[in-house]
Every structure is written in C-alpha cells, then in structure tokens.
Amino acid sequence: MKDLSLLFERHPDPMWVYDLETLHFLEVNQAAVRRYGYTRGEFLAMTIKDIRPTKDVEALEQNIALISEGIDSAGVWTHLNKAGEQLLVDITSEVLEFRGRKAELVCARDVTDRVRLQSEARTTEERFKLIARATHDVIWDWNLDTDQVWWNENIETVFGHKLAELEPDSTSWSNRIHPDDLKRVVNSIHVVQEGKGSTWVSEYRFLNANGKVHHVVDRGFVLRNQNGKATRMLGSMMDITEQRELTQLLAQAQKMDAIGQLTGGVAHDFNNLLTVILGNTELIHELVEDNEELSGLAAMTVSAAKRGAELTQRLLAFARRQALEPKLLNLNQLVSEMENLFRRTLSETIDLRFILTDELWACEADPHQLESALLNLIINARDAMPQGGRLTVETDNVSLEEKSRAAAFDLPTGKYVVLSVSDTGHGISADVLNQVFEPFFTTKPPGKGTGLGLSMVYGFLKQSGGQAKIYSEPGEGTTVKLYFPRSQTRETPRVFEQHHTVAPRGTETILVVEDDELVRTHVVSLLTGLGYRVIETTNGPDALIKLQQHPEIALLFTDIIMPGGLNGRQLADTALARYPRLRVLYTSGYTENAIVHHGRLDPGIALLGKPYTRQALAHKLRAVLEHAQ
Numbered sequence: 001m002k003d004l005s006l007l008f009e010r011h012p013d014p015m016w017v018y019d020l021e022t023l024h025f026l027e028v029n030q031a032a033v034r035r036y037g038y039t040r041g042e043f044l045a046m047t048i049k050d051i052r053p054t055k056d057v058e059a060l061e062q063n064i065a066l067i068s069e070g071i072d073s074a075g076v077w078t079h080l081n082k083a084g085e086q087l088l089v090d091i092t093s094e095v096l097e098f099r100g101r102k103a104e105l106v107c108a109r110d111v112t113d114r115v116r117l118q119s120e121a122r123t124t125e126e127r128f129k130l131i132a133r134a135t136h137d138v139i140w141d142w143n144l145d146t147d148q149v150w151w152n153e154n155i156e157t158v159f160g161h162k163l164a165e166l167e168p169d170s171t172s173w174s175n176r177i178h179p180d181d182l183k184r185v186v187n188s189i190h191v192v193q194e195g196k197g198s199t200w201v202s203e204y205r206f207l208n209a210n211g212k213v214h215h216v217v218d219r220g221f222v223l224r225n226q227n228g229k230a231t232r233m234l235g236s237m238m239d240i241t242e243q244r245e246l247t248q249l250l251a252q253a254q255k256m257d258a259i260g261q262l263t264g265g266v267a268h269d270f271n272n273l274l275t276v277i278l279g280n281t282e283l284i285h286e287l288v289e290d291n292e293e294l295s296g297l298a299a300m301t302v303s304a305a306k307r308g309a310e311l312t313q314r315l316l317a318f319a320r321r322q323a324l325e326p327k328l329l330n331l332n333q334l335v336s337e338m339e340n341l342f343r344r345t346l347s348e349t350i351d352l353r354f355i356l357t358d359e360l361w362a363c364e365a366d367p368h369q370l371e372s373a374l375l376n377l378i379i380n381a382r383d384a385m386p387q388g389g390r391l392t393v394e395t396d397n398v399s400l401e402e403k404s405r406a407a408a409f410d411l412p413t414g415k416y417v418v419l420s421v422s423d424t425g426h427g428i429s430a431d432v433l434n435q436v437f438e439p440f441f442t443t444k445p446p447g448k449g450t451g452l453g454l455s456m457v458y459g460f461l462k463q464s465g466g467q468a469k470i471y472s473e474p475g476e477g478t479t480v481k482l483y484f485p486r487s488q489t490r491e492t493p494r495v496f497e498q499h500h501t502v503a504p505r506g507t508e509t510i511l512v513v514e515d516d517e518l519v520r521t522h523v524v525s526l527l528t529g530l531g532y533r534v535i536e537t538t539n540g541p542d543a544l545i546k547l548q549q550h551p552e553i554a555l556l557f558t559d560i561i562m563p564g565g566l567n568g569r570q571l572a573d574t575a576l577a578r579y580p581r582l583r584v585l586y587t588s589g590y591t592e593n594a595i596v597h598h599g600r601l602d603p604g605i606a607l608l609g610k611p612y613t614r615q616a617l618a619h620k621l622r623a624v625l626e627h628a629q
C-alpha cells in the first residue's frame with residue numbers, strides 16, 4: 001500500500017477507499033479533507049451514504065451492487081460537504097483488496113463549476129433561441145473569423161428569404177442591402193469592427209425576396225478577444241417600414257393642418273378684398289362696354305381677381321377647409337355634359353376617348369369642385385402630350401370588400417365609383433411621383449403652373465370621403481383615379497344645373513351683417529342696384545336689435561367670422577328662434593367649421609362663398625327667398 005499512500009498524498013483531487021460491504025470509509029486523502037470539510041477522523045467514522053443526498057441513497061445501493069459485480073461506476077454524481085452544500089463530482093473508481101477487505105478506490109474530481117457553466121451556457125443558448133423565436137426582429141450572429149452568418153427564422157417571416165437558400169457567409173446580408181445604401185452601411189460596420197467600439201447601429205433599406213424595399217434599423221454588439229480583435233457580432237434587424245410610413249403620414253397631416261390654419265386666415269381677409277375688387281370691376285366693365293380700351297382693362301382685372309379667388313380656393317381644397325355642397329351625381333352624365341369643354345381645352349392632335357360603364361352607381365360630391373378637379377386632370381394630361389397622344393376618360397364600379405384590398409387603396413371597405421383620366425404622355429418618374437399631391441409642387445416650367453392642381457384634387461377627394469391615386473411610368477403615360485363612395489340614397493342622380501346669365505332682381509328687405517367696411521359698402525351697393533331695400537350693421541348683437549326694429553326684414557345676409565361675441569351661425573340661430581320665417585344666407589371666405597362639419601355644409605344651410613359675382617349673389621338670393629315661399 002506504499003504506492004497507494006504516495007498517490008493519496010500527491011493527488012490534487014479528493015480520494016478515498018471504502019468498504020463495499022459496510023460502506024465505511026477506510027482511508028481518505030488531504031484533498032478530500034479540504035474539499036468536504038470533514039477531518040480524517042470524522043471521515044473514518046462515516047459511511048459513503050453520509051456524503052450522498054437522501055434521495056440518492058437508493059440509487060447508491062443499486063450502484064454498489066453493480067460495482068460488486070464488476071461494473072464500472074464512473075460518471076458525475078452529487079455529493080454533500082460538511083456544510084450541506086452540493087458538490088458535483090466526476091467519479092473514477094477501481095475495486096481492490098484493502099486491509100483484507102473488498103473495497104473501492106474512488107477519485108472524485110470536483111466539476112461543480114464546470115457543470116454550472118455548462119448548464120448556464122445551455123440555458124443561455126436556449127434563452128437566445130427562445131428570444132430569437134419570440135421576437136419580431138430578425139436576429140443574426142456573425143462569426144468574423146470564419147465569416148459565417150446565422151439568421152433566425154424571422155429572416156423568412158419578415159423578408160421572405162428562405163434560410164436554406166441564403167448564402168452561409170456575410171453576402172447573405174450585403175447582397176440584400178439597397179445598392180444606394182450598400183457602401184455607407186458596410187463602411188460603417190467596418191469602422192466599428194476595426195476600431196474599439198462595442199456597438200453598431202445603422203438605418204438603411206433592405207430588400208425582401210420579391211425585391212420590395214423595406215426600411216430597417218440594424219443594431220449589432222461586437223465581441224472581442226483578449227487582444228481587442230473583433231471576433232464575433234450579434235445583432236437584430238427591425239423592420240420600421242410601417243413606422244416610417246406612419247411618421248410620414250403624421251408629418252403630412254401636420255403640414256396640412258398648418259397650411260389649413262394659414263390658408264384659413266389668409267382666405268378670410270384675401271377673399272374680402274377680392275369680393276370688392278371683383279364686384280366693382282364687373283360694374284365698371286358694364287359701364288364702359290362702349291369704350292374698347294377701358295372695357296379691355298376692366299375685363300383683365302376681372303380675370304385676375306377670379307384667378308386670385310381660384311388660387312385661394314385651391315389652397316382651401318388641399319387643406320380640406322372648403323365648404324362642400326354634395327349632390328347626388330351620375331358621373332357618366334357629368335362627364336358627358338363636360339365633353340364639349342374638354343374638346344375645346346385639348347388640341348386637335350389629342351385623341352379623346354370615353355369608356356363609360358353601364359349602370360354606373362351613383363355617388364355624392366360637390367359638382368362644382370368635381371368639375372374643377374376633372375378639368376385640372378384634363379389640362380395636366382394635355383400638357384403631358386405636347387406632340388399629341390390619346391386621352392381616355394373612364395368610369396367604373398369597384399368593390400373593395402376585403403380589408404387587405406381596401407387598405408391597399410387607403411380606403412374603408414365598401415363600394416366605390418371610380419373616375420379615371422389616362423394619357424399617353426411623357427409620364428412621371430418614381431422619385432417625383434410621391435410628391436405630386438403636395439402643394440406648390442410642379443414639374444412644369446416657371447410661370448406654367450401653381451403646383452396646386454393635383455393637391456386640390458387630392459384634398460377634394462379626401463374631404464369627400466374618397467381617395468385619389470396616381471400611376472405613372474416614364475415614357476408610358478399617367479393615370480389618375482378618383483374614388484368616390486357609392487351613395488346609398490335612392491333618389492335619381494342629377495347634374496348640378498348651371499346659373500342663367502341674367503341676374504334676377506327683387507324688392508324684399510335684406511339685413512346685411514358684415515364687419516369689413518369695404519365689403520359691406522360694396523354689398524349694399526350691389527343689393528340696392530338689384531332692387532332690394534337694405535339695412536346694414538357690423539356685428540351680431542346690433543343685428544338682433546335691427547331685426548326687432550324692422551319686422552319687414554325677409555332675409556339675413558351675414559358673414560360668419562365676426563367680432564362682437566356672436567359669429568354668423570350663432571346670430572342666425574338666435575334670430576331664427578325669434579323669427580322662424582326669416583331666411584338666412586351665409587357668406588364667408590373661410591367658414592372655420594361654424595356651418596361646416598366633416599367637410600360638408602350642415603343640412604339646410606345656404607352659403608355664398610367669397611369672392612362672388614353680382615350674378616352669383618342675385619341667383620343665390622332668389623333661390624333662398626323663393627324657397628321660403
């Protein structure tokens with residue numbers, strides 16, 4: 001046993017010999033004393049069961065039976081030290097004769113830390129796999145030494161790239177970065193790898209399996225060896241395409257709201273001025289009809305004032321602040337009524353065609369605004385074909401009952417009437433196409449357009465509960481589609497009737513409420529010239545007094561935005577409560593939602609928008625007064 005004693009003394013791991021019959025310890029080394037905490041004497045008074053957990057005793061007895069039959073008991077077992085702490089030990093053993101007894105020599109290498117680290121590594125790996133499966137992000141693991149890249153399943157879920165078909169190296173990433181972003185992104189990640197940084201973040205465009213562009217934010221963490229060399233990167237790629245689109249929509253909405261606020265204030269004051277300019281110039285034009293030179297100057301002034309009014313109206317249309325007066329329409333009839341106007345607008349080199357669907361559904365829209373929008377599209381199509389071409393106007397019924405299909409058009413599910421204008425002109429490039437509905441954006445040369453035509457069309461459609469979509473390819477032409485919700489009204493659709501040219505007159509008493517002195521003086525002059533008796537005032541409270549003093553007043557002609565504590569709507573509501581037979585005609589360059597809700601005039605409301613001509617005023621007055629009778 002001299003050799004055994006020497007082995008005991010020199011071996012760094014715990015060793016002992018125990019009796020296979022009684023299970024008592026027969027000898028232990030100093031390494032066992034140190035690791036287990038018992039003295040040699042305490043060990044020799046114990047059995048092998050005393051260092052095993054109670055739950056393992058049965059397994060121990062079965063194991064000893066196998067050892068007695070010559071079967072090796074090597075493996076990792078759980079032991080207890082004197083303090084009751086569990087130790088994981090890797091056992092190697094040998095059956096031998098010791099002091100005349102059949103015994104087992106055991107070497108117990110402590111592997112507690114190793115097993116713990118292995119367990120933690122397995123847990124970490126399992127946790128990583130679970131996170132990789134649970135997250136919506138694309139997880140990647142890049143071995144920089146071998147250039148191998150691992151992707152989680154989301155590379156297929158999010159971008160459609162099948163794992164089995166991806167390249168095994170970093171080209172599986174770089175080959176799918178948008179070409180315009182590739183150099184910037186690759187350079188940025190190399191800077192981090194070759195420097196001392198530990199994190200990398202980049203936002204760029206990534207292509208899915210169908211070639212569609214996604215916007216992503218990619219984040220990586222760099223692992224380095226003891227020399228500081230980058231050996232591995234772990235990261236996640238988040239698809240932010242939808243987020244970017246929502247951000248752009250929010251920015252667009254905020255921009256439209258800002259334009260709407262600005263436009264509203266400008267429109268109110270500007271339209272007041274235009275009302276005076278337009279009205280007086282029309283009167284001057286009539287007075288100097290016999291003087292060719294003065295008549296021409298007056299006509300030019302009228303034309304300029306109308307263009308100014310149109311400009312303001314387009315701004316209001318884009319900002320969705322105009323007061324719409326929807327009527328039940330059949331678009332086939334409206335298009336047919338406008339055919340002669342279209343042909344006068346187009347050159348002889350343009351072939352105008354109509355494809356009108358039979359049994360077209362009815363829709364509700366403001367006919368004046370729709371005619372203006374359609375004429376804008378016709379003019380744009382004409383300008384896109386300077387050498388001639390083909391222009392097609394189509395109508396159709398479209399059902400968008402599936403949510404996914406309706407969402408693609410940015411519309412609620414339902415049925416829609418579609419009006420399309422297509423040309424064979426030079427088309428629009430993709431980088432410009434996304435901007436065409438923005439205000440003041442134009443591809444026309446300076447002086448050839450305000451950039452408000454398409455923005456007005458878009459604003460009008462959105463305010464009407466529909467949508468405007470544009471499709472174009474350079475060299476192939478352009479198609480603009482206008483989507484109007486199908487009307488559920490059962491009335492017979494009609495096209496808005498145009499005013500007659502003769503201005504009708506009247507003799508009733510009219511109360512004019514207008515705070516702008518120039519406009520008030522002008523309106524009083526127009527009404528007096530049309531035969532009416534006029535009473536005037538500047539604010540709502542005084543108007544109520546005038547109504548009480550003059551029971552003969554047949555119509556209240558009031559501005560909407562006024563000082564004095566009562567706006568036009570509040571004044572009218574109070575007056576009608578006292579005088580139910582009173583008729584009301586509102587006027588404004590900007591209604592500020594007093595009589596307009598959800599983009600439409602409230603039911604029963606009559607509005608004459610500023611600026612207006614004498615004829616428009618005359619016809620509107622008779623329509624309101626005669627309706628009262």
